[in-house]
Amino acid sequence: MISFVKYENMRKNGFKRPFHKLQVISWVYLSYLFCIFSFMTITLFPYPLKTILAIGYAGLLFSVILTGFWCTYIDPSDPALFEAAQAKLLSKPVDYKKYPKICKICKNHVNSDTKHCRECDKCVYHFDHHCKWLNNCIGKKNYKLYAFLLASFQAHNLMICICGGIVIKGILDESIYYENLSILMHITRGSLGVYLTLLLMMEILSLLAAIAMFQLILFHLYLAFKKMTTYEYILLKRRNESRYRVSNIKVVNEKEVIEEVPLEEVYEPYIENPQYKHDETLQEINTTNKKIAPSDEINAN
Numbered sequence: 001m002i003s004f005v006k007y008e009n010m011r012k013n014g015f016k017r018p019f020h021k022l023q024v025i026s027w028v029y030l031s032y033l034f035c036i037f038s039f040m041t042i043t044l045f046p047y048p049l050k051t052i053l054a055i056g057y058a059g060l061l062f063s064v065i066l067t068g069f070w071c072t073y074i075d076p077s078d079p080a081l082f083e084a085a086q087a088k089l090l091s092k093p094v095d096y097k098k099y100p101k102i103c104k105i106c107k108n109h110v111n112s113d114t115k116h117c118r119e120c121d122k123c124v125y126h127f128d129h130h131c132k133w134l135n136n137c138i139g140k141k142n143y144k145l146y147a148f149l150l151a152s153f154q155a156h157n158l159m160i161c162i163c164g165g166i167v168i169k170g171i172l173d174e175s176i177y178y179e180n181l182s183i184l185m186h187i188t189r190g191s192l193g194v195y196l197t198l199l200l201m202m203e204i205l206s207l208l209a210a211i212a213m214f215q216l217i218l219f220h221l222y223l224a225f226k227k228m229t230t231y232e233y234i235l236l237k238r239r240n241e242s243r244y245r246v247s248n249i250k251v252v253n254e255k256e257v258i259e260e261v262p263l264e265e266v267y268e269p270y271i272e273n274p275q276y277k278h279d280e281t282l283q284e285i286n287t288t289n290k291k292i293a294p295s296d297e298i299n300a301n
């Protein structure tokens with residue numbers, strides 16, 4: 001009997017423990033920037049710029065948190081898994097004929113545009129990549145949200161980076177920002193070093209994040225232009241670079257040395273669903289017959 005991974009036992013979303021360390025780092029990063037930027041940077045700007053910046057930042061942060069949460073919370077698994085679980089729960093028969101593939105890893109019947117994620121240990125519909133920062137897979141169900149998250153996160157980083165730069169320069173030039181430091185925030189010359197260090201850390205962090213985001217956004221724009229997913233791009237690149245000849249289980253290189261390579265790294269670990277093929281052929285015949293019948297009548301008339 002085939003033992004398959006049940007839907008109810010699968011990892012549903014990125015909030016399921018254990019959290020990834022990069023996910024925790026992203027929460028710490030957002031919290032740190034929120035504290036330093038809200039209470040120690042925007043405060044120094046004159047009115048009405050201060051109000052405009054506060055509203056703009058609140059909007060961007062809200063957008064980042066909302067899209068980030070949603071993207072992490074969504075279960076991107078293949079709808080076939082849920083359908084099979086529901087059918088089992090209601091003691092209904094499962095129509096396996098409509099699924100063209102069977103996953104070799106979780107042994108589930110799935111749609112054609114599906115890839116098994118090792119991290120989540122489930123089949124993901126229209127798999128793009130597994131995002132460690134969100135601790136979740138990015139697929140058909142959350143890709144648009146992910147794109148929106150990248151855009152709003154980048155706007156958030158740039159805003160902090162630019163405003164932080166203005167404040168640091170203003171303090172060093174002893175302009176109005178320097179005056180506001182002592183008037184509004186009661187910062188003396190003695191604590192100025194600590195304040196500048198915190199501000200400089202915010203500046204470096206937001207600049208590094210902005211550079212990384214810029215590269216990532218460019219990459220995804222390129223993928224959209226090429227109509228590819230990240231996974232398809234990686235596979236194509238790996239196939240082009242690979243000097244290996246692939247057999248069913250092992251990979252044999254040019255020196256005839258056999259190496260164990262996980263199958264999913266070489267190609268998609270799926271087999272065709274024999275029921276689907278049979279059913280599809282029947283359906284095709286039926287559809288063709290139906291299409292031919294009326295036109296024959298017209299020709300006869």
Ligand SMILES: [Zn+2]
Binds near residue numbers: 104108116117121123
């Ligand atoms: Zn699978």
Ligand SMILES: [Zn+2]
Binds near residue numbers: 129130
């Ligand atoms: Zn995953």
